[in-house]
Amino acid sequence: MQTPNSGPLKSTETTLEIVEAIREHGALGVTETATILDIPKSTASDHLRTLRKHGYLITEDGKYRLGLRFLELGDHARNDHGFFKTAKPEVDQLARNTGELVHLSVKENGAGVIIYEAEGERAVSLDTFVGRRVPMHCTALGQVMLANMSRERVAEIIAEKGLPAVTEETITDEERFFRHLETVREDGYATIRGERVPELGSIAVPVKKNGTVFGAVSVCCPMSRASDERFEAELPKRVLEAANRITLDLKYS
Structure with a gap:
């Protein structure tokens, strides 16, 4: 049985926290994202790449920034x-x-x-x-x-x-x-x-x-x-x- 802060729910929460961090701080790299959210770099990288794959983030100079998909939504x-x-x-x-x-x-x-x-x-x-x-x-x-x-x-x-x-x-x-x-x-x-x-x-x-x-x-x-x-x-x-x-x-x- 999933606990409130584990599994898919925690994963979704992390994704949203990454989006909010980029909104607040501007373009972020993997290391910066991991530091701000206090999560492993591998976790940050996975979430960032997934968001980019679906058009919610774009990459410039090795950093991730919000994509215009959010404007569309x-x-x-x-x-x-x-x-x-x-x-x-x-x-x-x-x-x-x-x-x-x-x-x-x-x-x-x-x-x-x-x-x-x-x-x-x-x-x-x-x-x-x-x-x-x-x-x-x-x-x-x-x-x-x-x-x-x-x-x-x-x-x-x-x-x-x-x-x-x-x-x-x-x-x-x-x-x-x-x-x-x-x-x-x-x-x-x-x-x-x-x-x-x-x-x-x-x-x-x-x-x-x-x-x-x-x-x-x-x-x-x-x-x-x-x-x-x-x-x-x-x-x-x-x-x-x-x-x-x-x-x-x-x-x-």
């Missing part, structure tokens, strides 16, 4: 997500109307995952990209999704992820954070000012399907061009309208 996963196909036109239009950077995200395993972004003519450059997992406690996208979860589920996520300070503006006190989520729930949208990136503001609105929050749409902009009127009225109105149209489209899709 990611694109398929996103396109298979009805949420993306329905929301994309509205996200593009919102970026054009505001001139800012717009994100579309879903929640997965206690994190927010960006599945699409559109850039308006004045879009700020950020460290975000499609597939990027962002913390939920210090992003408008994450906060608006957390605000629509049960207190018990949010507490579980906090217990696992914590409320680490990313900037001086990040809310790190649990009770204060829960009070903030209550405000977000009442308002119907989340706003942050410098909680993840200094001097950057963001507004997010949840998207629902059959009454359940499916994801969120957000607009990001530098606080230098976010007057009180724009940040507290104009942008929330535009994001709310876009999210409501997506929710309506999902209802009949």
Whole structure:
């Protein structure tokens, strides 16, 4: 009988750890991979060659790097997500109307995952990209999704992820954070000012399907061009309208 950490299960775990190591460190050789994962070189070599055989890795200068097969799978996963196909036109239009950077995200395993972004003519450059997992406690996208979860589920996520300070503006006190989520729930949208990136503001609105929050749409902009009127009225109105149209489209899709 297989134990939880032996046989095929352990082999699969090792394969996934190798993929994650290459994602984090960049191209790796056999020795580097074995050192990072603390496994025999022969084991590392076997896994690397198998991943290369199936197109998940490529070799350059004796090192292995991620292959575009992952891009193919990611694109398929996103396109298979009805949420993306329905929301994309509205996200593009919102970026054009505001001139800012717009994100579309879903929640997965206690994190927010960006599945699409559109850039308006004045879009700020950020460290975000499609597939990027962002913390939920210090992003408008994450906060608006957390605000629509049960207190018990949010507490579980906090217990696992914590409320680490990313900037001086990040809310790190649990009770204060829960009070903030209550405000977000009442308002119907989340706003942050410098909680993840200094001097950057963001507004997010949840998207629902059959009454359940499916994801969120957000607009990001530098606080230098976010007057009180724009940040507290104009942008929330535009994001709310876009999210409501997506929710309506999902209802009949």
